[in-house]
Amino acid sequence: MKLLSSLLLLSLLTHASEISDTITNTTSEPMLCVEKYPAVYTEKLIDGHKRNIKTAPKEEQISTLKPQNSLTKKREGYLYCFNKLEYIKSRQKNDIERSNQYTLKSHVSYHNRYDITLYQGKDRSFVEHNFGIAQSCAPLNGGEYCNHGFGLDIFYDKEQDVNTIFLYANTVARGSLPFEPASMLKLRNSEGPLGLWVQKHYKKLFSKKPNFRSQNVMSWKHPSKGIKRVIVTAKNGHYELSRTFKDGQNLFRSGRSESKIPQDYIQAIEVQYK
Numbered sequence: 001m002k003l004l005s006s007l008l009l010l011s012l013l014t015h016a017s018e019i020s021d022t023i024t025n026t027t028s029e030p031m032l033c034v035e036k037y038p039a040v041y042t043e044k045l046i047d048g049h050k051r052n053i054k055t056a057p058k059e060e061q062i063s064t065l066k067p068q069n070s071l072t073k074k075r076e077g078y079l080y081c082f083n084k085l086e087y088i089k090s091r092q093k094n095d096i097e098r099s100n101q102y103t104l105k106s107h108v109s110y111h112n113r114y115d116i117t118l119y120q121g122k123d124r125s126f127v128e129h130n131f132g133i134a135q136s137c138a139p140l141n142g143g144e145y146c147n148h149g150f151g152l153d154i155f156y157d158k159e160q161d162v163n164t165i166f167l168y169a170n171t172v173a174r175g176s177l178p179f180e181p182a183s184m185l186k187l188r189n190s191e192g193p194l195g196l197w198v199q200k201h202y203k204k205l206f207s208k209k210p211n212f213r214s215q216n217v218m219s220w221k222h223p224s225k226g227i228k229r230v231i232v233t234a235k236n237g238h239y240e241l242s243r244t245f246k247d248g249q250n251l252f253r254s255g256r257s258e259s260k261i262p263q264d265y266i267q268a269i270e271v272q273y274k
Contacts, residue, residue: 021079021090022072023065029083031065034192037077062193084108084197111195113152114171114187116271117205120226124160150190157274167269176255179234179264181210181218187269205230216264228272234264 025031040056065071065081073079080089087099087107112118113131134146142158151171155164170190177183184206187194205223212219218232239262242253254263
């Protein structure tokens with residue numbers, strides 16, 4: 001009897017270890033899904049010494065999940081899918097968590113704060129009601145320049161209307177996006193890519209080539225009726241030199257790598273409304 005119980009328990013444990021989380025899109029709209037997998041290390045005996053060898057790299061995969069379709073984690077990691085109707089996540093515990101009404105509203109609001117189309121004709125009360133009160137402010141040109149956190153600054157004019165917003169830091173993936181027009185469609189927040197509904201607005205705004213482009217600046221003039229200009233500046237407006245020499249000359253720094261060829265990276269996005 002004890003042997004039978006032990007075999008049954010072993011069978012259940014084995015089955016549980018094989019179960020992997022599956023997220024199903026039960027809404028009527030597509031979901032954006034992000035899979036994050038940590039690097040995997042396996043202990044191996046090499047020359048009589050135990051060493052941890054990387055057997056799987058750190059990964060991030062982004063996909064779109066159509067209604068009634070499902071996505072399963074391929075190994076231990078973090079998977080989340082969302083749209084404006086639902087937010088579902090699976091952490092490393094292999095459990096599915098669904099958002100409640102409050103957490104979904106908060107999640108959608110967090111993505112909306114990076115949607116530059118929502119600030120057209122809006123004032124400070126709108127911003128603070130929907131995206132939170134500014135963390136700090138300073139007087140500027142008769143108005144106020146305020147930091148709203150998470151890579152968002154806003155300049156309010158003397159009537160407290162939104163005059164200009166600035167996106168930077170996590171929003172522009174901390175300089176990892178190439179200085180190219182197509183990068184405007186790949187903006188992120190600190191959690192991951194912007195929601196599909198925000199990306200849809202950006203595709204409409206930046207489907208055309210910039211009106212002006214140089215080595216350090218890209219500019220779209222009147223991308224929409226309410227937006228006067230969008231200005232994208234490269235990292236500090238100049239190339240970054242490395243301390244490393246090759247053939248007697250400095251190399252250029254490109255993120256964590258170095259090259260003879262200079263690379264600009266998006267560092268700040270300025271959006272002017274009036």
